[in-house]
Amino acid sequence: MNESFINDEIQIVNIILIAIGLLLLMSFAIVLFFYFSRKKIIKTQLEKAELEIEYQKELLQNTIVTQEEERQRIAQDLHDAISSKLNVVSLNANFLTDKDITPTEANKIGESIHKVTSTVLENSRRIAHDLLPPTLDKFGLQAAVEELCEEIQETKKFTLEYHIQYQENFISSANELHLFRILQELFSNTIKHSGATNIQVALNTEENLLSLQYTDNGKGFNLAEARSAKGLGMSGIENRAILMNATCDIESSQGNGIKVSITSQPNNEN
Amino acid sequence: MSEIVKENLIEFVGNLTVFLSLFLPILYLRGFTKFSKAFKYFTAYLVLIGLVQLGSKLHKVFYEGEETIFFFFYFILFQFLSLSLFYKGLLKKKFITGVTIIAILLFAIQYILDPILYFRYNTLAAVFSHIILVFYSILYLYHSLSNKKTEFVLINSAILIYLLSSSLIFASGNLIYNLNIPISVSDTLVNINRFLYLGFQIIIIIEWWKNYSFFKSSIE
Numbered sequence: 001m002n003e004s005f006i007n008d009e010i011q012i013v014n015i016i017l018i019a020i021g022l023l024l025l026m027s028f029a030i031v032l033f034f035y036f037s038r039k040k041i042i043k044t045q046l047e048k049a050e051l052e053i054e055y056q057k058e059l060l061q062n063t064i065v066t067q068e069e070e071r072q073r074i075a076q077d078l079h080d081a082i083s084s085k086l087n088v089v090s091l092n093a094n095f096l097t098d099k100d101i102t103p104t105e106a107n108k109i110g111e112s113i114h115k116v117t118s119t120v121l122e123n124s125r126r127i128a129h130d131l132l133p134p135t136l137d138k139f140g141l142q143a144a145v146e147e148l149c150e151e152i153q154e155t156k157k158f159t160l161e162y163h164i165q166y167q168e169n170f171i172s173s174a175n176e177l178h179l180f181r182i183l184q185e186l187f188s189n190t191i192k193h194s195g196a197t198n199i200q201v202a203l204n205t206e207e208n209l210l211s212l213q214y215t216d217n218g219k220g221f222n223l224a225e226a227r228s229a230k231g232l233g234m235s236g237i238e239n240r241a242i243l244m245n246a247t248c249d250i251e252s253s254q255g256n257g258i259k260v261s262i263t264s265q266p267n268n269e270n
Numbered sequence: 271m272s273e274i275v276k277e278n279l280i281e282f283v284g285n286l287t288v289f290l291s292l293f294l295p296i297l298y299l300r301g302f303t304k305f306s307k308a309f310k311y312f313t314a315y316l317v318l319i320g321l322v323q324l325g326s327k328l329h330k331v332f333y334e335g336e337e338t339i340f341f342f343f344y345f346i347l348f349q350f351l352s353l354s355l356f357y358k359g360l361l362k363k364k365f366i367t368g369v370t371i372i373a374i375l376l377f378a379i380q381y382i383l384d385p386i387l388y389f390r391y392n393t394l395a396a397v398f399s400h401i402i403l404v405f406y407s408i409l410y411l412y413h414s415l416s417n418k419k420t421e422f423v424l425i426n427s428a429i430l431i432y433l434l435s436s437s438l439i440f441a442s443g444n445l446i447y448n449l450n451i452p453i454s455v456s457d458t459l460v461n462i463n464r465f466l467y468l469g470f471q472i473i474i475i476i477e478w479w480k481n482y483s484f485f486k487s488s489i490e
Contacts, residue, residue, distance in 0.1 A: 013458070016442045020435055020462060026429040034411040035427075041415055 064236050068120040074127070081123035088116050133180075141176045142166040145183060145203060152187055152199075158216075162201040170205045170266050179212060179262070182240050185233045186214050186260060190191040194218020196257065205266075210246075220252045281465050290471040291316075291323040297475070301482050307453035308359030308422060309482070316474070322348060340388050342396075346440075347377075350399035353429070357406035360422060361413060366406065373402060391443035400437035404430055421481065428473035432466055440461045 092109045095101065101109075128134075138143035142164055149162045171179070183201070190196050196218030203212050226234040236248065237260070240247030246264035297312040326341040350373070358366040377395045381387055407430040414420040440457050 016438065016459065017462070020438050020459075023433065023438055024435040024466075029432040030408065031411070031427040031430060034415065038415050045416075 004196040021188075059239060062239065066236055077123075077127050082120055083118070085116050085120045085123070089113050091122070092116075112148045134179065136180055140166075140168050140179060142168065144180055145201075148180070148187070149201060152191075155191070157191065158199055159199045160199045160201070162203075164201075164203045165205065165213065166203055167205040170210055170265060171244070175246075175264070178244045179210075180239050182262065183212070183214070185237055185260075187231045190216045190218060190258075193221070194258070195218065208266060210264045210266065212260075215257065217257045220254050220256045220258055222254060223250060223252055226252075253266075280461050280464070283461075283468055287464055287471060288323050288327055290468070290475075291320045293473055294471060294478075295320045297478050298482070299460040305482060306359065306421065308356055311359050312422070312425070315349065315356060318343065318348035318352055337389060340392065342391060343347050343388055346360050346396050346399055347390065350374075350403065353403050354406070357410060360410055360426075361406065361408075367375070369402060373399065389438065393441045393443060396440035396443075397437050400433045401441070404437075407433070422477065422478070424473055424477040428470050428477075432470040436463055436466055438460055439466075 008143075066071045092113050095109050096106060124157045125231065133144050135147050145164050145166070147160075149160060149164070177221050187199075190199060194216055196216035198217045201213070204210070223234075227238075237250070238248050241262055244264055249261040250258065251260075252258040295313065295316040298309075298316050302313050304482060322341055322345050325344075326338050329336070329338050329341070351370070354370040360372075377392075377399075380392070380395065401480055410422075410426050411430070414423055414426075433463055441464060442459065
């Protein structure tokens with residue numbers, strides 16, 4: 001009787017021992033669970049940070065490439081339209097200093113100088129206009145976009161239908177410039193690469209939402225390839241849209257033209 | 271393993287834990303002014319536990335054969351107070367102060383109602399204080415999930431493992447004393463606790479070595 005009583009008690013002790021073992025196991029499991037979760041979380045965080053850095057690098061790269069291209073274009077423009085012409089002027093002016101020159105010749109040379117300088121003046125005005133259209137600064141986005149569209153129409157390469165209804169100061173002036181540049185880039189892409197015959201542009205500010213719709217019927221392109229091409233217009237357009245906190249939706253495929261839609265909330269500065 | 275070797279080993283482990291209880295505070299006190307608030311509270315914990323161990327040991331020497339169980343009361347109280355402050359330093363949560371005050375009040379009421387408890391294992395207080403500390407410890411584990419740099423990760427894990435497993439040992443303390451069983455069996459529980467405690471102390475040393483040793487601090 002006494003022995004069985006003791007046996008019972010030993011069993012209780014055994015149960016306690018097993019329970020302690022289980023608790024030990026459980027606590028180890030908890031610690032290990034947290035340890036491995038932590039490792040995993042930190043790993044994903046690191047990957048995310050690396051991706052972000054990679055993206056920043058790409059953005060920087062694109063900016064630099066674009067900047068370089070722009071510099072090259074300006075240098076080319078200055079050389080072709082101004083420097084070479086001024087050379088002619090300099091040469092002609094040199095002739096004028098000649099003592100043996102007859103008045104008729106002097107008149108002729110003077111006329112030539114006048115003609116060339118007029119062209120140079122016109123060219124320099126055009127270059128400055130291309131760099132930053134004064135209309136945008138003086139008369140606002142509506143006028144600038146209309147002017148841009150008229151200029152494009154004058155090329156007579158394609159039909160351009162445009163509908164501009166912009167409420168002034170709907171977005172900040174910095175964002176207005178971004179939007180203008182995006183439109184410029186779209187036009188220049190269409191002219192350079194698409195071979196389109198028709199372009200449609202619609203800029204609206206309605207119900208607290210600005211929207212720019214751009215469509216052409218050109219040969220289109222593969223979106224993924226265009227994005228990966230450094231310094232090309234597409235990534236520039238998207239980056240500008242990001243900067244102005246707008247959503248940018250580009251649809252295009254081989255043979256189907258391009259459709260770009262940019263929407264933004266009013267005065268959404270980054 | 272022969273019985274004598276086993277007994278010697280257990281006695282050695284017992285003495286080692288007492289020695290380490292006195293040695294660890296010295297180790298941690300060296301960096302007391304250099305490190306964070308949590309570090310100071312943890313050092314306070316080590317000092318208090320060291321004092322309790324020393325008191326218990328001296329009591330055994332000078333009053334041989336008398337009860338030393340009331341040291342358990344101080345052990346639980348100091349452990350709960352200092353580790354609560356330690357977790358307050360780590361987690362920086364205000365509710366910890368509230369929980370600590372309420373728990374201490376409840377324990378005080380318990381002792382007022384039943385003063386005899388002072389000379390017994392207060393299993394309720396032991397288990398509840400352990401559970402609260404385990405809760406803080408898990409909270410801190412969760413907190414450390416997203417933080418790259420966290421201090422006391424090792425010690426926190428060791429606290430979780432030691433407190434959770436030892437809470438059952440403390441909970442069954444009175445049961446074992448009341449049961450009519452051979453002392454060797456009840457000793458098993460005490461010995462398990464000794465081994466667990468030794469493991470805990472070793473982790474404390476490793477944490478010190480890895481993060482707070484003077485080699486490390488002199489480099490930084």
